Amino acid sequence: MSALLQVEGLAKHYPVKHGVLDRAQGVVRAVDGVSFAIARGETLALVGESGCGKSTTARLVLRLIEPTAGTIRFDGVEVSGAAELRALRRRVQVVFQDPYASLNPRLRVGEAIAEPMEVHGIGDARSRADRVKELLGLVGLAPFHAQRYPHEFSGGQRQRIGIARALAVQPELVVCDEPVSALDVSIQAQVVNLLKDLQGRFGLSYLFIAHDLAVVRHMADRVAVMYLGQIVETGPKRTLFANPRHPYTRALLAAIPHPDPRRRGRVQHLGGDVPSPMNPPPGCRFHTRCPYAQAICREQAPPLREVAPGQASACHFAEDLPRFDAAVGEGIAPRAAERLALYAAAKARRAG
Amino acid sequence: MRDNAPLLRIEGLRTVFRSSVGEIAAVDGVDLDVPRGRTLGIVGESGCGKSMLSLSVMRLVPPPGRVAQGRVLLEGQDLLRLSAGAMRQVRGGKVAMIFQEPMTSLNPVHSVGAQITEAMRAHDKSASGAELRDRAIEALKRVRIPSPESRFDDYPHQLSGGMRQRVMIAMALACRPQLLIADEPTTALDVTVQAQILDLLRELQDETGMSIILITHDLGVIAEMADEVAVMYAGKVVERATAAELFASPQHPYTLGLLGSIPRLDEDRERLLAIEGAVPPPFALPKGCRFHPRCPFAIEACTRAQPALEPVADGHLAACIRAPVEQSAELAA
Ligand SMILES: Nc1ncnc2c1ncn2[C@@H]1O[C@H](COP(=O)(O)OP(=O)(O)OP(=O)(O)O)[C@@H](O)[C@H]1O
Ligand SMILES: Nc1ncnc2c1ncn2[C@@H]1O[C@H](COP(=O)(O)OP(=O)(O)OP(=O)(O)O)[C@@H](O)[C@H]1O
Ligand SMILES: [Mg+2]
Ligand SMILES: [Mg+2]
Numbered sequence: 196m197s198a199l200l201q202v203e204g205l206a207k208h209y210p211v212k213h214g215v216l217d218r219a220q221g222v223v224r225a226v227d228g229v230s231f232a233i234a235r236g237e238t239l240a241l242v243g244e245s246g247c248g249k250s251t252t253a254r255l256v257l258r259l260i261e262p263t264a265g266t267i268r269f270d271g272v273e274v275s276g277a278a279e280l281r282a283l284r285r286r287v288q289v290v291f292q293d294p295y296a297s298l299n300p301r302l303r304v305g306e307a308i309a310e311p312m313e314v315h316g317i318g319d320a321r322s323r324a325d326r327v328k329e330l331l332g333l334v335g336l337a338p339f340h341a342q343r344y345p346h347e348f349s350g351g352q353r354q355r356i357g358i359a360r361a362l363a364v365q366p367e368l369v370v371c372d373e374p375v376s377a378l379d380v381s382i383q384a385q386v387v388n389l390l391k392d393l394q395g396r397f398g399l400s401y402l403f404i405a406h407d408l409a410v411v412r413h414m415a416d417r418v419a420v421m422y423l424g425q426i427v428e429t430g431p432k433r434t435l436f437a438n439p440r441h442p443y444t445r446a447l448l449a450a451i452p453h454p455d456p457r458r459r460g461r462v463q464h465l466g467g468d469v470p471s472p473m474n475p476p477p478g479c480r481f482h483t484r485c486p487y488a489q490a491i492c493r494e495q496a497p498p499l500r501e502v503a504p505g506q507a508s509a510c511h512f513a514e515d516l517p518r519f520d521a522a523v524g525e526g527i528a529p530r531a532a533e534r535l536a537l538y539a540a541a542k543a544r545r546a547g
Numbered sequence: 548m549r550d551n552a553p554l555l556r557i558e559g560l561r562t563v564f565r566s567s568v569g570e571i572a573a574v575d576g577v578d579l580d581v582p583r584g585r586t587l588g589i590v591g592e593s594g595c596g597k598s599m600l601s602l603s604v605m606r607l608v609p610p611p612g613r614v615a616q617g618r619v620l621l622e623g624q625d626l627l628r629l630s631a632g633a634m635r636q637v638r639g640g641k642v643a644m645i646f647q648e649p650m651t652s653l654n655p656v657h658s659v660g661a662q663i664t665e666a667m668r669a670h671d672k673s674a675s676g677a678e679l680r681d682r683a684i685e686a687l688k689r690v691r692i693p694s695p696e697s698r699f700d701d702y703p704h705q706l707s708g709g710m711r712q713r714v715m716i717a718m719a720l721a722c723r724p725q726l727l728i729a730d731e732p733t734t735a736l737d738v739t740v741q742a743q744i745l746d747l748l749r750e751l752q753d754e755t756g757m758s759i760i761l762i763t764h765d766l767g768v769i770a771e772m773a774d775e776v777a778v779m780y781a782g783k784v785v786e787r788a789t790a791a792e793l794f795a796s797p798q799h800p801y802t803l804g805l806l807g808s809i810p811r812l813d814e815d816r817e818r819l820l821a822i823e824g825a826v827p828p829p830f831a832l833p834k835g836c837r838f839h840p841r842c843p844f845a846i847e848a849c850t851r852a853q854p855a856l857e858p859v860a861d862g863h864l865a866a867c868i869r870a871p872v873e874q875s876a877e878l879a880a
Contacts, residue, residue: 384809454766459771541844
């Protein structure tokens with residue numbers, strides 16, 4: 196089966212001046228040779244520290260920006276001309292992090308949701324209005340909300356509106372750039388549940404960008420870990436979390452504080468800061484912070500290579516890393532689990 | 548005896564805003580103790596009053612807000628009754644605060660060294676410039692900033708987010724405070740940098756014996772750092788316990804909802820529990836228990852009176868007439 200989305204060697208370099216007076220040009224290697232595929236109905240999560248190129252990758256996939264290099268194939272067809280681009284614009288939609296910034300404050304919610312249908316010439320005013328009602332229902336809002344303005348909604352509700360708008364033209368792939376990062380945890384859980392339900396119903400594929408690895412573990416089928424514009428590890432969620440084969444993935448996982456005081460003191464921190472994407476280190480880009488770095492890491496850039504079925508790592512020593520157990524925990528405490536079960540049961544009873 | 552007394556005791560604190568729809572209580576009758584040398588974690592969702600609570604302790608509530616009631620006792624002395632001058636000496640002296648976004652609290656046009664020495668000068672007018680410089684470099688060293696001598700002359704924009712937060716901590720700790728209030732100190736940082744900062748706070752606490760109030764919405768950070776925890780909802784503390792007890796035996800339905808809402812790295816769940824609805828705005832609080840419209844255990848009585856924060860186990864308080872919920876569930880069955 197061919198992938199729904201396939202990107203190959205994708206790059207985006209931004210020219211920048213070094214300083215105010217310095218005319219010499221440098222380039223920010225925001226995305227620097229990224230390849231991945233997403234199957235129908237699949238969620239690929241993109242994770243990594245701030246500035247590693249996640250949003251730039253998202254914008255490239257949406258073709259909101261032109262790639263410096265690389266190809267994008269959607270449903271088997273390379274996106275090169277205007278016709279493919281038009282199709283891509285309908286079949287791939289986006290949900291952004293900031294529900295406040297992504298909605299036009301002067302448009303009523305109904306108009307905002309109908310807008311993509313208008314742009315793509317789908318239906319007439321009447322059928323679009325019906326569809327808006329249906330979409331509002333899908334995301335857990337009421338028909339009368341169509342008449343309201345964005346400022347009348349809470350953050351979580353606005354994110355639901357953003358999702359309704361993205362779904363209006365029946366996309367096959369939805370790019371979610373930190374869709375829940377700005378939301379409170381209780382609301383985040385509602386939106387995460389909603390995204391999962393919608394995926395089940397419509398067979399959607401997601402490119403899901405997040406920096407919270409617990410959210411990623413919950414949402415993703417496969418995960419790609421980015422560092423300084425490149426993918427350093429990718430694999431099915433389960434194997435990647437249980438046995439990460441890149442020291443950077445391990446560092447990310449080991450840095451997460453678990454909601455469990457019994458594990459206290461087991462958080463490990465990675466030293467140093469992320470180097471500048473204008474001047475990435477030679478050899479392996481991670482070697483300046485890597486506890487396992489050897490001479491070869493300073494000289495040769497390790498290619499991303501398969502190290503287990505479906506799992507690839509860009510580390511010279513992927514096979515030699517010690518055992519890893521930072522993601523292992525005891526789970527929720529027994530008494531707490533009992534009460535959570537009662538909570539869930541009571542909630543289900545009330546929902547009828 | 549004295550050592551068992553908390554360093555800080557907050558009693559009946561109420562902080563209000565006057566608005567077009569009447570008086571809004573951002574903090575509504577909060578009692579808390581901060582033990583010596585330990586960390587009190589305050590957790591809750593956006594708008595529940597965490598920042599207003601800490602700003603009230605510092606007497607930095609922005610107008611038109613004001614502390615309307617209560618006492619804030621630092622070693623028995625009520626900070627709310629100090630003169631403005633005396634309070635200035637407490638701020639940055641015995642009590643210091645750091646915020647989420649170091650960039651907005653650092654002055655972009657002064658070097659970090661100048662800002663640290665400035666903070667020190669405010670509390671020690673007799674020290675010479677050279678002395679202050681040495682002490683500032685010492686302060687940068689304490690927060691593990693590499694080559695502090697050369698960093699002294701850097702401007703905030705030349706530093707990474709993590710480094711800026713270290714500088715903020717260096718400034719806050721310049722006068723060896725007894726209490727550090729950290730309001731979401733790592734929320735804007737990457738997890739790897741967050742881990743560095745949390746480590747640093749813990750090391751500094753071990754070194755100096757200071758108490759910390761750590762405000763966060765992240766239950767992971769709470770579990771990692773806090774000795775005692777207060778869970779806030781809509782301006783009130785709804786549950787208080789040690790961290791170990793809170794996670795082992797959460798009692799308030801809101802705490803349960805929070806725990807059920809977060810995905811875990813060590814457990815698979817098909818669906819997250821989530822809490823229905825949203826936090827009510829402070830000008831439209833429900834009658835009775837403020838959580839009742841979202842609470843799956845709510846009964847008629849919950850809509851009538853506000854539950855008091857009462858012991859449910861040894862050293863464990865919850866403001867819920869349905870706690871422990873297994874007994875209420877049995878009654879329902
Ligand atoms: N228009 C631009 N011009 C120059 N540099 C840019 C531009 N857009 C992004 N960058 C740089 O490219 C790099 C990648 O940015 P990007 O926004 O993709 O990161 P990200 O992984 O989404 O980060 P975050 O987690 O903070 O959202 C960063 O160093 C950023 O400063
Ligand atoms: N200037 C103001 N006028 C009226 N109400 C205000 C004002 N500033 C804050 N509030 C209210 O006080 C309440 C508590 O705010 P606070 O900033 O303490 O919340 P918080 O728990 O720190 O939230 P967050 O997690 O978002 O930082 C909020 O409901 C807010 O609406
Ligand atoms: Mg981004
Ligand atoms: Mg706050």
